[in-house]
Amino acid sequence: MQIRTAGFSARTRRALVLAAVLLLAAVGFGVQRAIGGEDAGSAGAVAVPAGPRTADRIVPVPLSVAAGSGPGYRLTGRTAVRTVPGAEAVERQAGEVRRIAEQLAEALRRPTGLPLPVAADADPAGADGISLLLDPALPEATGTEGYRLTADATGVRITARAPEGLFRGTQTLRQLLPPQIESPRPVGGAPEWTVAPVTVEDRPRYGYRGAMLDVTRHFFTPDEVKGFIDRLALYKLNHLHLHLSDDQGWRIEIPARPALTKVGAVSEVDGTPGGFYTAADYQEIVRYAQERYLTVVPEIDLPGHSNAILASYPELDCTKSARPWPYTGIEVGFSTLCPTGDEVFAFTQDVVTELARLTPGPYLHLGGDEVKKMAPAEYAEFVKRVNAQVLAAGKTPVGWNQTAPGGGGVLQFWDGRAGRDVELKEAAERGAKVIMSPSGRSYLDMKYESGYPLGLVWAGTIDVWTAYSWDPDTLVPLPAGSVLGVEAPLWTETLDTPEELDVMLLPRLPALAELGWSSRESHSWERFRTRLAEEGARWEAAGYRYEKRDEVPWPAR
The missing domain is CATH 3.30.379.10 (Chitobiase/beta-hexosaminidase domain 2-like)
Structure with a gap:
């Protein structure tokens, strides 16, 4: 099948390609992956038991x-x-x-x-x-x-x-x-x-069970974010992490810093128009999430991933790291705020103050990952000073695991390269709590398989078995009680429609939700994939797109 997409916007082109992929899968010509390893199993359609649905068939499995x-x-x-x-x-x-x-x-x-x-x-x-x-x-x-x-x-x-x-x-x-x-x-x-x-x-295993939506690489409207919240609520997740700033765009109104939205919000990956949330937009998202018992965790990524900030306020670019604006690529690690100086900490104070005002939840996430142009001592001092601003605003600071040497509060583990687990363990021994988001297990923007049309592969490929078959308590050697919970990030370098979000979320999101909610003793891949197979009918009834992975024994219809 050949799809002609010339003349359409990037979002429309990808929607057409996605529709073609789903159509091919529906008629039996989709690419099928040979699942490696005995544990993953091979799926064959199973009959759905007659009669009312019993509680041992739901996701996540109850206590x-x-x-x-x-x-x-x-x-x-x-x-x-x-x-x-x-x-x-x-x-x-x-x-x-x-x-x-x-x-x-x-x-x-x-x-x-x-x-x-x-x-x-x-x-x-x-x-x-x-x-x-x-x-x-x-x-x-x-x-x-x-x-x-x-x-x-x-x-x-x-x-x-x-x-x-x-x-x-x-x-x-x-x-x-x-x-x-x-x-x-x-x-x-x-x-x-x-x-x-x-x-x-x-009752849940962990008190923190979340998913992250990156609205910077591609912007999603408040109504689209509400749809994302609906999917999280179905599976008893209780935190929505919004990645609100990055090199490609700034997505939230800060009245004291108007250039952030006037300049920094206009771009996204592929050069399509960006966007931002007004204070009223953001508060509506927060309200909608609260009514479904999800806590919004806003993230402003500092001091790296800051090209949109530097385009808006060039005086914060003493390292001369900014790329010409607008920036529409996906490379990371090149941009850095000034590591010291009154101007940069006045800026972070304005941002922290406004986010704290708008956010009723206890957390503010300040990123801290992939900072390649700042000396380690300067970086640690930067993290400490901004964390202090967050604490003074009455919030608990959250940072990616690179912030462990200078951070506290809550650390989000994603990067398992050599030495990171040692830093994390030392921070946990000092009292830091840890959200587990290992990139090779929980990053929902990773492709299902190498030939899949959406997503990336830098952390490997993640099929449903890979997303399900790990233990947050033992993946990294940490002191007992250090793990606060789990979170599934969804980055959007290659995703810019709600339909594309759906096929990357479903069916992997329920796997991670069950890791967060259900007792460790209840985990069984064979039982889980059978229960998961029945969820496809729910998603179809709701109008949700999903990827019909061959490791799940979807009922024949």
């Missing part, structure tokens, strides 16, 4: 599942979503619980066409419906994100110690319903919307 007996609960025209008043200590959270109930009801109304009213109910016993209850008497180990879900013929009941746990439980409920429940419009010839009888006890 414990006990199957019940009887017919289960079927949603009907009588079903209501009920918020149940709790003890006085939790009454202040009634509005938040109501919002979660409204979110759930709206998500279920669209495909089912059922009215699903939301009501407060002082006595839900015998009531027909889905009940949400805050219960501080649940075991303390449940934490803020854990929940209990029970279903039988009379209804579904989700209890948690905090609203966040109720929200995570509603995502499990969606997975227990037929996959068509993800459709954004009414489903014709609808199945019975039945939940199998079950008791689920669940």
Whole structure:
């Protein structure tokens, strides 16, 4: 098949190529990869069990599942979503619980066409419906994100110690319903919307489970970022890391530094128009994420990856490292802010102050990677001074693992070259926490295979098995308790449409989500890939693109 793309924008050309690849795969002519190694397995289509979806088939796998007996609960025209008043200590959270109930009801109304009213109910016993209850008497180990879900013929009941746990439980409920429940419009010839009888006890392994979206190499609009958030929420992720600055562009309004958006925001890779978020745009993204219990972690990459800054404020370029603007390539490591001086730290103070004002979450990420034109002592001092500004603004600094010698707070591990693990271990022994993002396992912009049309290969290729088959606690030798969690970065040198993001996220994102949520003892590649195979029907119902990898036994349809 030949696709003629001359005359189209870069974004349109890539969308056409991607559509062609997906079409070829759909009709059986896609490139298939021979999975190396016995552990990866070879996939053959598996039959989807008949009847309601049982809790042992969802992703990420819950902590414990006990199957019940009887017919289960079927949603009907009588079903209501009920918020149940709790003890006085939790009454202040009634509005938040109501919002979660409204979110759930709206998500279920669209495909089912059922009215699903939301009501407060002082006595839900015998009531027909889905009940949400805050219960501080649940075991303390449940934490803020854990929940209990029970279903039988009379209804579904989700209890948690905090609203966040109720929200995570509603995502499990969606997975227990037929996959068509993800459709954004009414489903014709609808199945019975039945939940199998079950008791689920669940809580996460790690407190930090995230994904990163690079909006600098290619800019994504607020609505496109919201779509990205929707995909993260499905799999119980709780942090969205936004990479807001790099050599190719600056993406957030800083009123004290107007040239950043007037000059630095106009470009991106390939020379297509860039863009930026106003304060209102960014706050809307934060609000949308908060309603899905994701914390936004903004990143301004300093002191390297700074060409857009240097184009906007040339006086910060005492190393003469800037490239002619606009810069539309993907090479890294050439640009560096001045390592010292009042001007550069006045600039970083303006940026930190505004980001802290706009960001309700606890973290500010200050990059720190791939700085090649600054002496080690100057670099360490730069990191310490900017981290101090972050701390003074009431936030916890986060940095890529190169910041370990001079940093603190939270370190994000991605670079496993010689010596980096030693630096990381020493920082962890001083009390730093670590987010695990190994580039050869978790970077979702790496190609699935060497011939794949999207992505890069500098960290290798990452199929679904590679993304799933590692342990965040043992990949790098660190003191016990040092690992805060996991994050899956998605860089966008070769990606500039939501469809392209989708096929790189799915099906690898659920693999990394399960590493973050589910207990280590539950990890099994064979069981995971069978459960993952059923997710394809959900993505199709939702209208999400995905890559139909041959290591996953997708059901024959």
